[in-house]
Amino acid sequence: MCSPKATMVRRLIHRNIALLVGVVLAGQLLAGLLVMALVVQPQTARVASVTADMIEALSSAMDGLPPARRAALIAQINRRGAMAIRRAHDVPGDGPRFPSFIERQFTRALADRLATQRDLVWRTDAGRRLWVSLTLGGQDYWVSVTPPRSRGAMTSLLMASFIAFLVSAVGGLLLQRRLDQPLRRLAAAVDGYTPEQAHAPLDTSGPQEVAAVATAFNRMTERLAAHEAERAVMLGGVSHDLRTPLTRLRLCLEMMRGGDAELEATALRQVERIEAMLGQFLDFARGFEAEEFQRCDIAALLEQVVADHAALPPVALAAAPGLTAKVRPLALSRAVGNLLANALRHGAAPVRVEARMDDKSLIIAVTDAGAGFEAVSSGDLMRPFARGDAARGGDGTGLGLAIVERAVTAQGGHVAFARTAGGFEACITINCA
Numbered sequence: 001m002c003s004p005k006a007t008m009v010r011r012l013i014h015r016n017i018a019l020l021v022g023v024v025l026a027g028q029l030l031a032g033l034l035v036m037a038l039v040v041q042p043q044t045a046r047v048a049s050v051t052a053d054m055i056e057a058l059s060s061a062m063d064g065l066p067p068a069r070r071a072a073l074i075a076q077i078n079r080r081g082a083m084a085i086r087r088a089h090d091v092p093g094d095g096p097r098f099p100s101f102i103e104r105q106f107t108r109a110l111a112d113r114l115a116t117q118r119d120l121v122w123r124t125d126a127g128r129r130l131w132v133s134l135t136l137g138g139q140d141y142w143v144s145v146t147p148p149r150s151r152g153a154m155t156s157l158l159m160a161s162f163i164a165f166l167v168s169a170v171g172g173l174l175l176q177r178r179l180d181q182p183l184r185r186l187a188a189a190v191d192g193y194t195p196e197q198a199h200a201p202l203d204t205s206g207p208q209e210v211a212a213v214a215t216a217f218n219r220m221t222e223r224l225a226a227h228e229a230e231r232a233v234m235l236g237g238v239s240h241d242l243r244t245p246l247t248r249l250r251l252c253l254e255m256m257r258g259g260d261a262e263l264e265a266t267a268l269r270q271v272e273r274i275e276a277m278l279g280q281f282l283d284f285a286r287g288f289e290a291e292e293f294q295r296c297d298i299a300a301l302l303e304q305v306v307a308d309h310a311a312l313p314p315v316a317l318a319a320a321p322g323l324t325a326k327v328r329p330l331a332l333s334r335a336v337g338n339l340l341a342n343a344l345r346h347g348a349a350p351v352r353v354e355a356r357m358d359d360k361s362l363i364i365a366v367t368d369a370g371a372g373f374e375a376v377s378s379g380d381l382m383r384p385f386a387r388g389d390a391a392r393g394g395d396g397t398g399l400g401l402a403i404v405e406r407a408v409t410a411q412g413g414h415v416a417f418a419r420t421a422g423g424f425e426a427c428i429t430i431n432c433a
Helices: 004-008 012-062 067-080 101-113 153-191 208-255 261-286 298-308 329-346 375-381 400-409
Strands: 084-087 122-124 130-136 139-144 294-297 316-319 324-327 352-358 361-368 413-420 423-431
Touching: 012 067, 012 101, 012 130, 012 153, 067 084, 084 130, 101 130, 153 208, 208 261, 294 298, 294 329, 298 316, 298 324, 298 329, 298 352, 298 361, 324 329, 329 361, 329 400, 329 423, 375 413, 400 413, 400 423
Parallel strands: 316 352
Antiparallel strands: 084 139, 122 130, 130 139, 294 324, 352 361, 361 423, 413 423
């Protein structure tokens, strides 16, 4: 079983967005490291060196000054704001944060350069300033050489990375949607393609690679359509040409009456069988898409189909009077007729035809008490010239269920088969919305 992570990245959109976000974040991380190594650390060392020189000069200047002059100098420095000095007993209050990464780097560099100072002690105050304990002119002071700031450099880098993540994710989603739309159209066209129906060429706009696939699909559908047309012409031509000698043969048999009655009956049955097979060839070759949709009385249509397949015992029909639906009547009659003929030939009594409306769908079920076949094999049996096993086998063209599938598909429906507790059921469902 696939893990949730593997399932998440299986789709192309997830892979592309993850790749784009990963590349952007990796670039941000690399850029941050380069900035730290090539810009921040050298600048921090330079500022620490200048600050150390300034503190050493200030310590020398304050050495030997009388208290009043020293106090005036400290007050003047504090007014400028870039640097602040407090007496040792005026300890800064603990602030809400630890020093930032850059401030820690600055403190270390400053300690390395202040050879005359002991180990530096730092504190932060409520104003978010960093204070360092230093000795100036022989007296201890708290000195702040960093101005207050709203955020540190690392915080800014993290915010920039987060913004870059959002921008790359949104950009990747928009880019993938542009790539995904022609792929979705292609998938829908492939899924909905049927050789029996004409299809508009697929739009070949979009990225060059996707356009190439769409163009190849259009060429394939054109070749399949040409092949289907040639096959239909061949089947129609052969079936039509064979009808003429069959008609003459039937006429000759009628004129030869009076001889061997059993031989004549056998010959007539074979002629009728061949005519029925040719009829199936013609139905399959012509298709049913040219027939117009009409609102029909379904009960009357099914009564005629049952009457055309007179059998003993008779077929039971259950259809509410006045049940109407917009269908292709000849196609529907042919589909139900083929299913009914299969039930009568290969199934077992009782045989029943039932019609009803379920929401906006017309459902017609043909049931019998026979064993039928497995529902999973219905796809194979509905292929042209396919034959079933012994349960549904026998003589025939192998086009019966293929004609059913084509006739039902021509009106936007589908056919399903299932073994039930009482036998076997073939069910036609047509959306009449």
